[in-house]
Amino acid sequence: MMNINMLKIIVLAATLLQLFSNPAYSLPLCTDSSAPLTPKTPLLFCKYNGSSCCDSVQDSNIQKQFESMNVSQPACASLLKSILCSRCDPFSAELYTIKTAARQVPVLCNSTVSSNSSQTNQPENSYCKTVWDTCQNIPIRNSPFSPSLQGQAPTPTNSTSKLSDTWQSSSDFCNIVGGSSLDNSVCFDGQKVTLNTTTNSTKSSPSGMCLEKIGNGSYLDMVPHTDGSNRAFFSNQKGQIWLATIPEVGSGRGLELDESSPYLDLTDEVLFDTQFGLMSIALHPNFAQNGRFFASFNCDKSKSPSCGGRCACNSDVDCDPSKLTSDTPAEPCQYQSVVAEYTVNGTSSSRASVIPTASPVEVRRIFTMGLPFTSHHAGQILFGPNDGYLYFMMGDGGAGDPYNFAQNKKSLLGKIMRFDVDTIPSEADIARLGLWGNYSIPRDNPYINDKDLLPEIWALGFSNPWRCSFDAERPSYFMCADVGQNDYEEVDVITKNGNYGWRVYEGNTLYAPEQATPGGNTSAGSINPIFPVMGYKHSDVNKNEGSASITGGFFYRSTTDPCLSGSYLFGDLYAHNMWAGVETPENSGNFTKSGITFGCAKDSPEVCSLVPGSELPALGYLFSFAQDNNKDVYLLTSSGVYRIVPPSRCGYTCDLESTTTGPNPAPPSPRGSSANMLKGSTKILLMVLFFLGLGY
Numbered sequence: 001m002m003n004i005n006m007l008k009i010i011v012l013a014a015t016l017l018q019l020f021s022n023p024a025y026s027l028p029l030c031t032d033s034s035a036p037l038t039p040k041t042p043l044l045f046c047k048y049n050g051s052s053c054c055d056s057v058q059d060s061n062i063q064k065q066f067e068s069m070n071v072s073q074p075a076c077a078s079l080l081k082s083i084l085c086s087r088c089d090p091f092s093a094e095l096y097t098i099k100t101a102a103r104q105v106p107v108l109c110n111s112t113v114s115s116n117s118s119q120t121n122q123p124e125n126s127y128c129k130t131v132w133d134t135c136q137n138i139p140i141r142n143s144p145f146s147p148s149l150q151g152q153a154p155t156p157t158n159s160t161s162k163l164s165d166t167w168q169s170s171s172d173f174c175n176i177v178g179g180s181s182l183d184n185s186v187c188f189d190g191q192k193v194t195l196n197t198t199t200n201s202t203k204s205s206p207s208g209m210c211l212e213k214i215g216n217g218s219y220l221d222m223v224p225h226t227d228g229s230n231r232a233f234f235s236n237q238k239g240q241i242w243l244a245t246i247p248e249v250g251s252g253r254g255l256e257l258d259e260s261s262p263y264l265d266l267t268d269e270v271l272f273d274t275q276f277g278l279m280s281i282a283l284h285p286n287f288a289q290n291g292r293f294f295a296s297f298n299c300d301k302s303k304s305p306s307c308g309g310r311c312a313c314n315s316d317v318d319c320d321p322s323k324l325t326s327d328t329p330a331e332p333c334q335y336q337s338v339v340a341e342y343t344v345n346g347t348s349s350s351r352a353s354v355i356p357t358a359s360p361v362e363v364r365r366i367f368t369m370g371l372p373f374t375s376h377h378a379g380q381i382l383f384g385p386n387d388g389y390l391y392f393m394m395g396d397g398g399a400g401d402p403y404n405f406a407q408n409k410k411s412l413l414g415k416i417m418r419f420d421v422d423t424i425p426s427e428a429d430i431a432r433l434g435l436w437g438n439y440s441i442p443r444d445n446p447y448i449n450d451k452d453l454l455p456e457i458w459a460l461g462f463s464n465p466w467r468c469s470f471d472a473e474r475p476s477y478f479m480c481a482d483v484g485q486n487d488y489e490e491v492d493v494i495t496k497n498g499n500y501g502w503r504v505y506e507g508n509t510l511y512a513p514e515q516a517t518p519g520g521n522t523s524a525g526s527i528n529p530i531f532p533v534m535g536y537k538h539s540d541v542n543k544n545e546g547s548a549s550i551t552g553g554f555f556y557r558s559t560t561d562p563c564l565s566g567s568y569l570f571g572d573l574y575a576h577n578m579w580a581g582v583e584t585p586e587n588s589g590n591f592t593k594s595g596i597t598f599g600c601a602k603d604s605p606e607v608c609s610l611v612p613g614s615e616l617p618a619l620g621y622l623f624s625f626a627q628d629n630n631k632d633v634y635l636l637t638s639s640g641v642y643r644i645v646p647p648s649r650c651g652y653t654c655d656l657e658s659t660t661t662g663p664n665p666a667p668p669s670p671r672g673s674s675a676n677m678l679k680g681s682t683k684i685l686l687m688v689l690f691f692l693g694l695g696y
């Protein structure tokens, strides 16, 4: 008997140790990866008000579970109740560890740390020990502590056990069930989890973001090679893709990219027009081995035979294509959104020297969908760093979303989708399942719990998600900027099945549709929206050149500018305004943004122009941010490629910057040729205005 239990404990301990070594799951998240929400009706049993991982159904299930334990001793019953209710805690994913969902009980705070600051670091005071001391000899029916229940779904056998049947002592018990709050992970101490609000006083705030211009080309996307080298792929809106070598920071050299030799040239397939083009590229996580290359672009049905996807305006969403009027092309769904896969044979090294590819061979069509209108079709593609699935961002289709597509669970417009592109069903299964291309549905996509959702959907309620990224250090932070309509540009932390509110809300205020809405209205009371973590109002920015439009960026994880470290960087398309969002406390999801000034290093490899009458570099339009294999961050603009470099190169002070990180400090370039920048920019301006569907 003892031996079997010992064995189970060893196995369990090994599992837990493995879990403790992976503290990546910060951020308030529930055990099913969804975000905590405020339930519509308050919980009756568990004392979790406000944001919670339980709704009233889960609350009453916990109550039943509690009652089935049949514990009459009041002190122990009270502890057990709070332990069961910790499933409702906004940090339950971390308390129960999200990856394996193995635990039936949360990590109980052990000796070292407690969120109750008046508690000392004495093991005698640990919550774990309190549970042991209070409950060790109390019989518990269907005990969640029973080792046989760990690592599997609770299947009540109605057997009764005591903690002391399994463990010899409090330290025995706490070794397995307890945990200390190391590496920013959290533990349960009977109260709602609170984070350490003491921040490092050494953290300096940035005084400015220094850029160096390393290239003149205008690109929409850049992805680093998966081989870890200093090479990256750059794509332009027209449909060309180059493999370039990125110079070292401070080397004084520019981007090595031969315009005349694209790596892939998709211009024949890509519809390149004011608001259409090659939107994004992505490399399979094993690209260096399998050469699988993905591109997301628009095409014109009237020009290309392979441009024939189902129309997003269809009877499933009560949309009649023949009735589409405003802002529509000649033929309904003439313009389409495509994700296609190309294979590049040969290893990374044999492609080191760029070979022009005259006619690339598309090996697989991942997705094709007809667009009802001509704007707001986002189009970014990204592989999830944890799951290896392909995320695809899709806007609402534009025109103020009159059909209310973003809230329609049967529409893929205004959604973030998630595909498995490693398991491709047969043509027959694709047809039978009604898929939009060659992909399969990851088993844990949220439609499993919400039958109304199309299976492709990961999150909903977007207007035009324009540039998303996963934090390189904390992959649970999936950040997306969502372009606003009239007033507000937002940044969201994307979670499974999250509803980000559009077109019920713009930012966190109710939105009133401006015109007749054939798709009907979703009532505010019927949804549980997740509001932005930060953003800005249109009135906050310099709008000399047009309306505001957000461009989402990255958590800065490079050491090049230590004062930006850990900040989420984002900007406005018109590139007069940039912000750094700081999360306090870390892992809380509570962000505060501040405007950040920026300059261009005088010793840039390429000359930086200035905005006339100002000290700001004339970046043009800020299309995207990008990140290389060193985690250095880039700005891809209509005027060129800029990289964030040590602040001293622009004369900014950063106390954390070591004097050896860069060459001699140089002030921002005092004079530039702004005329150059303006020449030929009129066309770009027009394109940009429609590019993101501004002013629809």
Ligand SMILES: *[C@@H]1O[C@H](CO)[C@@H](O)[C@H](O)[C@H]1NC(C)=O
Binding pocket: 049, 050
């Ligand atoms: C939520 O609970 C906390 C502590 O239990 C209490 O201070 C607060 O007033 C409650 N808030 C609401 C809205 O009930």
Ligand SMILES: *[C@@H]1O[C@H](CO)[C@@H](O)[C@H](O)[C@H]1NC(C)=O
Binding pocket: 070, 072, 141
């Ligand atoms: C609950 O516990 C009481 C003693 O505390 C016992 O008499 C009763 O039979 C138990 N009920 C069940 C269903 O096990």
Ligand SMILES: *[C@@H]1O[C@H](CO)[C@@H](O)[C@H](O)[C@H]1NC(C)=O
Binding pocket: 116, 117, 118, 119, 191
């Ligand atoms: C903190 O711990 C002390 C001593 O154990 C206790 O009296 C107090 O109520 C606790 N505070 C909270 C907020 O839990």
Ligand SMILES: *[C@@H]1O[C@H](CO)[C@@H](O)[C@H](O)[C@H]1NC(C)=O
Binding pocket: 156, 157, 158
């Ligand atoms: C456990 O007890 C409940 C009622 O207390 C009963 O409905 C259920 O069938 C029992 N389950 C088993 C496996 O004996």
Ligand SMILES: *[C@@H]1O[C@H](CO)[C@@H](O)[C@H](O)[C@H]1NC(C)=O
Binding pocket: 110, 111, 123, 171, 174, 175, 176, 178, 179, 180
């Ligand atoms: C919990 O505390 C006990 C007693 O101080 C200690 O022996 C044990 O290593 C701790 N366990 C963990 C996981 O921190």
Ligand SMILES: *[C@@H]1O[C@H](CO)[C@@H](O)[C@H](O)[C@H]1NC(C)=O
Binding pocket: 113, 114, 196, 197, 198, 199, 200
């Ligand atoms: C909170 O964080 C600070 C700085 O990282 C650290 O010095 C302090 O010990 C932490 N406090 C607790 C209770 O963990």
Ligand SMILES: *[C@@H]1O[C@H](CO)[C@@H](O)[C@H](O)[C@H]1NC(C)=O
Binding pocket: 199, 200, 586
């Ligand atoms: C605080 O500073 C220490 C030492 O400089 C570092 O190891 C730790 O990660 C920092 N913590 C935070 C929250 O920045």
Ligand SMILES: *[C@@H]1O[C@H](CO)[C@@H](O)[C@H](O)[C@H]1NC(C)=O
Binding pocket: 215, 216, 254, 606, 607, 676
């Ligand atoms: C970039 O543009 C500047 C100014 O127009 C020009 O002097 C320079 O040669 C260009 N660089 C490259 C690599 O084409």
Ligand SMILES: *[C@@H]1O[C@H](CO)[C@@H](O)[C@H](O)[C@H]1NC(C)=O
Binding pocket: 343, 344, 345, 361
């Ligand atoms: C790449 O190789 C595979 C198998 O080796 C072949 O089927 C495919 O046609 C090749 N693709 C190209 C673009 O050459």
Ligand SMILES: *[C@@H]1O[C@H](CO)[C@@H](O)[C@H](O)[C@H]1NC(C)=O
Binding pocket: 362, 363, 364, 365, 366, 367, 368, 430, 435, 436, 437, 438
């Ligand atoms: C799957 O990919 C093949 C090859 O590109 C293509 O012929 C076929 O139409 C695709 N299926 C769908 C449903 O897109």
Ligand SMILES: *[C@@H]1O[C@H](CO)[C@@H](O)[C@H](O)[C@H]1NC(C)=O
Binding pocket: 512, 513, 514, 515, 516, 517, 518, 519, 520, 521
């Ligand atoms: C939706 O709301 C708008 C603005 O409040 C209103 O004009 C329109 O009639 C509503 N549509 C429906 C179908 O209720």
Ligand SMILES: *[C@@H]1O[C@H](CO)[C@@H](O)[C@H](O)[C@H]1NC(C)=O
Binding pocket: 584, 585, 588, 590, 591, 592
């Ligand atoms: C959120 O961050 C702000 C600014 O740092 C801080 O004042 C506030 O206390 C934080 N809120 C919470 C709930 O931690």
